[in-house]
Amino acid sequence: MKKIFFTPGPTELFPEARKFIENALDENICSINHRSKEFMDVYRSTTDSLRLLLNIPENYSIFYLSSATECMDRIVQNCAEKNSFHFVNGAFADRFYKTAVELNRNAAKAVADYGKSFDFKNTEIKNSPELICFTQNETSTGVQINTGEIYGIKNKFPQSLTGADIVTSAPYVDLDFAKIDFAFFSVQKGFGLPSGLGVLIVNDNCMEKAAYLKSKNMAGSYHNFISLHENAVKYQTTETPNMLGIYLLGKVCESMNSYGIERIRKETEEKAEMLYDFFDNHEYLKPFVKNKADRSKTIINIKTGDKQNEVKKMLAEKGIVVGSGYGKFKDTQIRIANFPMHRIDDVRKIIETLGTLNI
Amino acid sequence: MKKIFFTPGPTELFPEARKFIENALDENICSINHRSKEFMDVYRSTTDSLRLLLNIPENYSIFYLSSATECMDRIVQNCAEKNSFHFVNGAFADRFYKTAVELNRNAAKAVADYGKSFDFKNTEIKNSPELICFTQNETSTGVQINTGEIYGIKNKFPQSLTGADIVTSAPYVDLDFAKIDFAFFSVQKGFGLPSGLGVLIVNDNCMEKAAYLKSKNMAGSYHNFISLHENAVKYQTTETPNMLGIYLLGKVCESMNSYGIERIRKETEEKAEMLYDFFDNHEYLKPFVKNKADRSKTIINIKTGDKQNEVKKMLAEKGIVVGSGYGKFKDTQIRIANFPMHRIDDVRKIIETLGTLNI
Numbered sequence: 001m002k003k004i005f006f007t008p009g010p011t012e013l014f015p016e017a018r019k020f021i022e023n024a025l026d027e028n029i030c031s032i033n034h035r036s037k038e039f040m041d042v043y044r045s046t047t048d049s050l051r052l053l054l055n056i057p058e059n060y061s062i063f064y065l066s067s068a069t070e071c072m073d074r075i076v077q078n079c080a081e082k083n084s085f086h087f088v089n090g091a092f093a094d095r096f097y098k099t100a101v102e103l104n105r106n107a108a109k110a111v112a113d114y115g116k117s118f119d120f121k122n123t124e125i126k127n128s129p130e131l132i133c134f135t136q137n138e139t140s141t142g143v144q145i146n147t148g149e150i151y152g153i154k155n156k157f158p159q160s161l162t163g164a165d166i167v168t169s170a171p172y173v174d175l176d177f178a179k180i181d182f183a184f185f186s187v188q189k190g191f192g193l194p195s196g197l198g199v200l201i202v203n204d205n206c207m208e209k210a211a212y213l214k215s216k217n218m219a220g221s222y223h224n225f226i227s228l229h230e231n232a233v234k235y236q237t238t239e240t241p242n243m244l245g246i247y248l249l250g251k252v253c254e255s256m257n258s259y260g261i262e263r264i265r266k267e268t269e270e271k272a273e274m275l276y277d278f279f280d281n282h283e284y285l286k287p288f289v290k291n292k293a294d295r296s297k298t299i300i301n302i303k304t305g306d307k308q309n310e311v312k313k314m315l316a317e318k319g320i321v322v323g324s325g326y327g328k329f330k331d332t333q334i335r336i337a338n339f340p341m342h343r344i345d346d347v348r349k350i351i352e353t354l355g356t357l358n359i
Numbered sequence: 360m361k362k363i364f365f366t367p368g369p370t371e372l373f374p375e376a377r378k379f380i381e382n383a384l385d386e387n388i389c390s391i392n393h394r395s396k397e398f399m400d401v402y403r404s405t406t407d408s409l410r411l412l413l414n415i416p417e418n419y420s421i422f423y424l425s426s427a428t429e430c431m432d433r434i435v436q437n438c439a440e441k442n443s444f445h446f447v448n449g450a451f452a453d454r455f456y457k458t459a460v461e462l463n464r465n466a467a468k469a470v471a472d473y474g475k476s477f478d479f480k481n482t483e484i485k486n487s488p489e490l491i492c493f494t495q496n497e498t499s500t501g502v503q504i505n506t507g508e509i510y511g512i513k514n515k516f517p518q519s520l521t522g523a524d525i526v527t528s529a530p531y532v533d534l535d536f537a538k539i540d541f542a543f544f545s546v547q548k549g550f551g552l553p554s555g556l557g558v559l560i561v562n563d564n565c566m567e568k569a570a571y572l573k574s575k576n577m578a579g580s581y582h583n584f585i586s587l588h589e590n591a592v593k594y595q596t597t598e599t600p601n602m603l604g605i606y607l608l609g610k611v612c613e614s615m616n617s618y619g620i621e622r623i624r625k626e627t628e629e630k631a632e633m634l635y636d637f638f639d640n641h642e643y644l645k646p647f648v649k650n651k652a653d654r655s656k657t658i659i660n661i662k663t664g665d666k667q668n669e670v671k672k673m674l675a676e677k678g679i680v681v682g683s684g685y686g687k688f689k690d691t692q693i694r695i696a697n698f699p700m701h702r703i704d705d706v707r708k709i710i711e712t713l714g715t716l717n718i
Contacts, residue, residue, distance in 0.1 A: 099581065196602070222458065241554065
């Protein structure tokens with residue numbers, strides 16, 4: 001039986017992924033020089049398609065790194081000389097915070113209870129941060145942060161560089177880039193591609209700070225924003241990148257553009273609503289995130305208590321693989337991803353299957 | 360006509376690369392969790408096969424990064440608090456040096472004339488380097504450094520961490536790992552795989568230095584050697600890695616192990632000899648590296664003068680793609696890679712084709 005992965009990522013591949021990979025091999029994408037005209041065309045095409053899909057303004061640079069974790073590393077190196085501030089609503093937000101600590105920055109944080117968002121009005125940001133980091137969709141807890149709250153903090157701290165990890169919400173999340181300074185994601189989540197590529201989007205304010213930090217030899221080596229930008233304007237990268245990954249991302253973006261991002265967003269909301277409705281009305285299996293406004297549309301955490309094994313097994317018998325909970329909830333929750341390649345019919349199958357669970 | 364890439368990398372894919380990629384897709388390698396038992400088995404198998412192929416001792420850790428350029432970055436961060444020394448015999452050695460400068464280290468260098476190796480006896484290393492870096496096979500010039508010279512420097516500076524970039528010589532180069540501290544390569548060269556994976560091999564001495572630098576928050580974030588090692592012993596990675604790349608590298612290593620590394624090395628030398636013999640006896644097209652002992656067996660730089668276009672065109676008509684020269688030799692040299700997947704019949708075709716060149 002063919003397996004369908006509803007895991008938070010790596011996850012189900014985009015339906016045409018295999019075809020795109022075969023095309024890449026036929027077109028020698030893995031053998032051509034990364035500074036050749038042919039690859040520059042691939043690079044440009046991917047960047048154009050992604051810019052269109054996510055509505056990224058022209059004055060925002062798009063950089064191709066190796067993972068979202070690397071994006072965190074390079075953002076801290078290039079955007080904070082001393083102080084950063086982190087909204088920590090789960091394990092991945094905490095990793096961003098720890099990255100800043102490991103890079104010897106004075107990192108401060110506000111911590112939300114697991115499964116909840118922040119009390120933004122009463123959150124104090126005291127360390128005059130140069131950098132303010134959000135995890136807009138926290139993959140460990142299934143909590144989303146309303147983008148309006150992020151813009152609000154940006155307004156309140158105009159001197160800080162403020163941005164968000166959108167690893168498991170892109171391309172669903174409809175960010176107004178003009179109201180933030182940076183965002184990043186990796187391709188093995190909502191884009192349904194093999195892992196090994198992170199995408200970082202930064203504006204001129206970030207570039208300005210990076211130039212200052214580079215002048216002090218604090219911005220890192222080959223992946224400092226200045227070197228990345230010098231190459232990006234030539235449709236090239238500093239090092240030999242994951243060329244196949246860049247090619248595939250372009251193809252998926254093209255396909256999504258032709259399907260329509262609004263349609264993808266609408267369908268994501270419909271599927272999320274079906275799932276939350278079902279679990280809200282379930283006797284035993286309940287959504288972990290209680291407050292509806294805080295519920296992620298793309299990562300749905302469900303409390304299973306001691307039924308986790310049974311639930312996973314029932315779904316596996318239908319070919320459906322869901323994720324376990326994260327960290328301390330590893331054995332008492334499941335996580336169901338709801339990405340563009342997850343079909344409504346398979347969501348129905350999850351609901352039908354779990355409808356027969358005997359408590 | 361099918362193209363055959365004799366470029367220095369990205370280059371011709373390993374003959375079974377497409378099959379391995381298809382197997383990976385069939386086995387859901389791009390959808391499984393990177394911390395699952397299934398992926399840990401892939402990781403372990405790749406590491407075991409690579410260790411066998413390159414004869415890497417058990418006390419050397421193998422880390423999977425994203426590129427050879429990243430390896431340079433992480434080596435400097437983890438192995439030098441203040442001073443590094445670089446043997447610069449071309450553009451890639453110079454990039455290693457510049458990486459140290461960008462990371463705010465006091466980097467010193469010895470510079471060889473382009474196309475030549477070093478006068479090791481008379482090279483002064485004055486800055487008490489914690490780290491000494493070689494580019495064993497310089498891809499820009501086609502100069503190789505005799506491994507004995509590297510071991511000699513290591514002997515002379517036992518307190519330094521000494522190692523080599525073997526990006527375009529692996530797996531041909533027969534390194535005695537016990538006589539160096541680290542080495543690294545990327546997979547889009549001699550392993551004939553899609554780019555996006557770098558492999559770093561380090562010993563206990565490097566780990567000790569990294570632990571010291573980590574205690575001072577100087578070793579970097581997620582890819583500091585300590586975090587890399589903590590995950591590697593669990594057959595995992597710090598972040599979601601290039602899982603497909605790790606899988607494919609394992610398959611290529613298995614295939615090479617079954618073919619026999621000695622046979623691969625012998626054939627590499629035979630093909631190199633055929634090429635150098637031909638060009639040594641050619642009226643016009645001459646090897647760039649004059650001293651035979653300094654000539655790379657895997658990257659063969661040929662002076663073409665104003666015939667570069669003609670040479671590349673003649674070969675292209677037979678389906679053979681060679682590289683241009685590097686940097687200032689971009690338009691006056693060609694580079695011919697001689698990796699394990701380059702067949703002797705195709706080497707003969709290069710020789711036959713260029714034998715008809717009208718001067």
